[in-house]
Amino acid sequence: MQQEPAEILNLFKKSEELVDMLRKGRAFTEELMCENERLRYRVVQLEAEKLSPSETLTKELERLRFENGRMAQKLEFLDGKFQQVEAENKDFAQRYVEVEEQNESLANLYVASHRLHSTLDSSEVVECIKEILLNMIGSEDFGLFVVDDETGALVRSGYEGETAGGPEKANIIPGEGLEGVVALGGEPFFGESGDEGPRACVPLKIKDRVVGLIVIYTLLSHKKGLSVLDHKLLELLAGHAASALISSKLYSMTDRKLRTIEGFMSLLRVTQGGGND
Amino acid sequence: MTNKSLLVVDDSATMRQLLCMTLTRVDGITQANITEASDGAEALDKVRSGSFDLVLTDIRMPGMDGLEFIRQVRSELKDLALPIIIVSTKGADEDVQLGMNLGASGYLSKPISMARLKELVTNFLGEH
Numbered sequence: 001m002q003q004e005p006a007e008i009l010n011l012f013k014k015s016e017e018l019v020d021m022l023r024k025g026r027a028f029t030e031e032l033m034c035e036n037e038r039l040r041y042r043v044v045q046l047e048a049e050k051l052s053p054s055e056t057l058t059k060e061l062e063r064l065r066f067e068n069g070r071m072a073q074k075l076e077f078l079d080g081k082f083q084q085v086e087a088e089n090k091d092f093a094q095r096y097v098e099v100e101e102q103n104e105s106l107a108n109l110y111v112a113s114h115r116l117h118s119t120l121d122s123s124e125v126v127e128c129i130k131e132i133l134l135n136m137i138g139s140e141d142f143g144l145f146v147v148d149d150e151t152g153a154l155v156r157s158g159y160e161g162e163t164a165g166g167p168e169k170a171n172i173i174p175g176e177g178l179e180g181v182v183a184l185g186g187e188p189f190f191g192e193s194g195d196e197g198p199r200a201c202v203p204l205k206i207k208d209r210v211v212g213l214i215v216i217y218t219l220l221s222h223k224k225g226l227s228v229l230d231h232k233l234l235e236l237l238a239g240h241a242a243s244a245l246i247s248s249k250l251y252s253m254t255d256r257k258l259r260t261i262e263g264f265m266s267l268l269r270v271t272q273g274g275g276n277d
Numbered sequence: 278m279t280n281k282s283l284l285v286v287d288d289s290a291t292m293r294q295l296l297c298m299t300l301t302r303v304d305g306i307t308q309a310n311i312t313e314a315s316d317g318a319e320a321l322d323k324v325r326s327g328s329f330d331l332v333l334t335d336i337r338m339p340g341m342d343g344l345e346f347i348r349q350v351r352s353e354l355k356d357l358a359l360p361i362i363i364v365s366t367k368g369a370d371e372d373v374q375l376g377m378n379l380g381a382s383g384y385l386s387k388p389i390s391m392a393r394l395k396e397l398v399t400n401f402l403g404e405h
Contacts, residue, residue: 100391100392103391104391104392107295107298107299107391108295108388110298111291111294111295111298112291114294115290115291115294128291131289131290131291131292132291134366134387135289135291135292135295135366135387135388136291136388137388138366138387138388220366220386220387221370222386223388
């Protein structure tokens with residue numbers, strides 16, 4: 001029986017140990033729950049951070065957006081500049097072609113005027129005009145008419161082709177037909193490719209006086225038409241041709257007169273010599 | 278391009294002068310390098326006695342015409358790889374075709390385009 005209280009005491013002691021252990025377990029459980037709560041809060045916090053960018057990131061994004069806008073503006077500006085330069089380039093290329101064409105015309109004019117003024121023989125001048133019309137203008141059928149000082153009519157001095165060589169084209173009366181109207185008015189005429197009649201009628205003038213006429217009936221088959229530069233070249237050539245024709249005419253007239261006078265002087269000398277004898 | 282020697286054959290002095298003037302604008306060609314002939318016979322003599330890199334010839338000329346000149350050059354001087362360019366008032370007509378069949382290397386229509394002439398001459402001189 002004396003052992004019973006000891007056992008009871010031991011039992012109490014053990015139950016107290018158990019209660020203590022349970023208390024510790026409770027405290028530990030509470031601690032775990034607290035930690036769990038903290039961690040859950042942290043998870044929520046981290047998820048929120050993940051969804052909304054941080055302030056630095058927002059600023060960086062804003063800066064990049066601004067930079068992007070600036071670059072887009074720059075690109076637009078450069079694109080405009082590029083198109084402008086490209087247009088200028090095309091313009092320069094076009095102008096280069098035009099300058100080359102003008103250069104070609106000037107070279108033609110230089111050679112033509114040089115040739116026209118290199119002789120005082122009227123037949124050579126006529127041949128030269130024919131060469132120019134054929135080789136430089138590209139005329140196939142054309143006539144050259146010179147004013148006859150006595151009758152006032154335009155007399156054919158040179159030609160190439162069937163139309164210009166026809167008997168009805170031997171003389172042109174000023175005021176009659178297109179050629180005659182041009183000769184009377186003194187203004188050049190340039191026809192279109194589909195038109196009937198001459199493709200070009202250019203008066204040869206010295207100041208306002210018409211001394212001759214160039215009539216182009218057809219062009220060489222591969223020459224599509226007369227360009228504006230051809231018109232200008234023809235008009236300039238007409239001026240040179242007129243002065244070359246008149247110069248050669250005057251020269252041959254003067255030469256003829258000089259020969260007559262020289263012949264007359266020789267005759268006088270002979271007569272005087274005979275009289276002295 | 279080093280100095281090249283050219284022969285220009287045309288009965289028209291105006292045309293010869295114009296061709297010479299244009300040719301001197303091509304790199305490597307000076308007036309001194311250009312020889313002129315007024316017909317096929319004169320040109321043939323010059324080809325026989327001289328050395329040329331390129332010939333430009335008209336077709337219709339008094340005496341020996343351009344076609345006969347090409348025929349003679351190709352038959353007499355078979356080993357001579359001399360480029361001959363026809364400069365004609367007719368486009369690609371029978372005369373030009375005949376010239377090409379006889380051995381011409383190319384052709385140019387009158388009125389000549391300076392740009393086309395320079396291009397053609399530069400090409401042939403570059404190859405030669």
